Amino acid sequence: MTVHGNTQQAWESASQKHIHEYNELLDEAKYARLLPLEEAVLRDIVVDADVVHPMSGHGIDDVALIHLGAGSVTGVDYSPTAASAAQRRADELGVDCRYVTATLPASGLIDNSADLVYTGKGALIWVDDLEAWLTEMRRLLRPGGHLFIYEAHPLTPLWSWDRDKVEVRSDRGYFARSHVNDSFPAGGAVEYQRTFAETIMTITGAGFEILHLEEHPEPFWRPDGMDAAAWNGQVPNAFSLLARHRG
Numbered sequence: 001m002t003v004h005g006n007t008q009q010a011w012e013s014a015s016q017k018h019i020h021e022y023n024e025l026l027d028e029a030k031y032a033r034l035l036p037l038e039e040a041v042l043r044d045i046v047v048d049a050d051v052v053h054p055m056s057g058h059g060i061d062d063v064a065l066i067h068l069g070a071g072s073v074t075g076v077d078y079s080p081t082a083a084s085a086a087q088r089r090a091d092e093l094g095v096d097c098r099y100v101t102a103t104l105p106a107s108g109l110i111d112n113s114a115d116l117v118y119t120g121k122g123a124l125i126w127v128d129d130l131e132a133w134l135t136e137m138r139r140l141l142r143p144g145g146h147l148f149i150y151e152a153h154p155l156t157p158l159w160s161w162d163r164d165k166v167e168v169r170s171d172r173g174y175f176a177r178s179h180v181n182d183s184f185p186a187g188g189a190v191e192y193q194r195t196f197a198e199t200i201m202t203i204t205g206a207g208f209e210i211l212h213l214e215e216h217p218e219p220f221w222r223p224d225g226m227d228a229a230a231w232n233g234q235v236p237n238a239f240s241l242l243a244r245h246r247g
C-alpha cells in the first residue's frame with residue numbers, strides 16, 4: 001500500500017472514535033469554543049464569514065466557529081466516517097456546517113467561495129506538498145480572505161515524552177522530511193516535516209501576507225494521562241498564524 005493509502009486507512013479506523021463517542025462529542029459541540037488564543041486572532045474576521053476547514057476531523061471546531069459568529073463552515077476530510085459523523089452532529093445542532101468527503105489538496109469546492117480557511121491541530125503534518133495545498137486554499141479564498149493555522153510546531157516531534165527532563169529523541173531530526181507516528185490516533189502513519197522557516201516561506205511564496213505569527217509553549221493536544229517535561233513551558237510546541245490572500 002502507498003504511504004497515502006496507509007495514512008488514509010489509519011484515519012478511517014481512528015475516526016470510528018467519532019461514532020463510538022458520538023454522544024459525548026455532541027455534548028462537547030453544544031458549548032464548543034475555540035481556544036482563547038484562536039478567538040483573540042479570529043474574533044473580528046470570523047463574523048458572517050464563509051469558512052472552509054480542511055482536514056476537519058470530528059468537526060467540533062466547526063461548531064465553535066459558528067458560536068464565534070461564522071456564517072457557514074464547510075469541512076473537508078477524506079474519512080467518510082469523520083465527515084458523516086460531523087454532518088449528523090451539525091444537523092442535530094441545527095448549525096450551518098456541511099461536510100465534503102475529498103482527498104486534499106483536491107477539495108472539489110468552487111473558486112472564491114471562502115472568506116476564511118481555518119485549520120490545524122494535526123492537519124499540516126499530513127500534507128506532503130504544502131505548495132499545492134496552499135495553491136488550493138488560495139483558489140478557494142476570495143481576494144483579501146484569510147488563512148488561519150494553529151498547528152504543532154516543527155520542533156514538537158523531536159521532543160521525547162520523558163516526564164522529568166526535556167530531551168531530543170535520537171531517532172528524529174529537525175531537517176528530516178518525515179517520520180513515522182508512533183502514538184494514537186494515527187500510529188504507523190507517515191507524518192511530513194518541514195522547518196519553521198520553510199513553512200513560512202512557502203506560505204508567503206504562495207501569495208499570502210502574514211499578519212500574525214506566534215510560537216506557543218503548550219502543545220495543541222496532550223494524549224490522555226500523559227505528561228512530558230517538554231510540554232511545560234521550556235520549548236515551543238505550537239504556532240499560530242494568520243495570513244491574508246494578497247489578491
Ligand SMILES: C[S@@+](CC[C@H](N)C(=O)[O-])C[C@H]1O[C@@H](n2cnc3c(N)ncnc32)[C@H](O)[C@@H]1O
Pocket residue numbers: 011012015054055056057058059060061076077078079082102103104105119120121122123126
Ligand atoms: C488530527 S485530525 C483532525 C484535525 C482537525 N483540524 C481537528 O482539530 O479536529 C486530522 C484529519 O485530517 C484528515 N486528513 C488527513 N489527510 C487528509 C487529506 N489528504 N485529505 C483530506 N483529509 C485528510 C484525517 O482524516 C483526519 O480526520
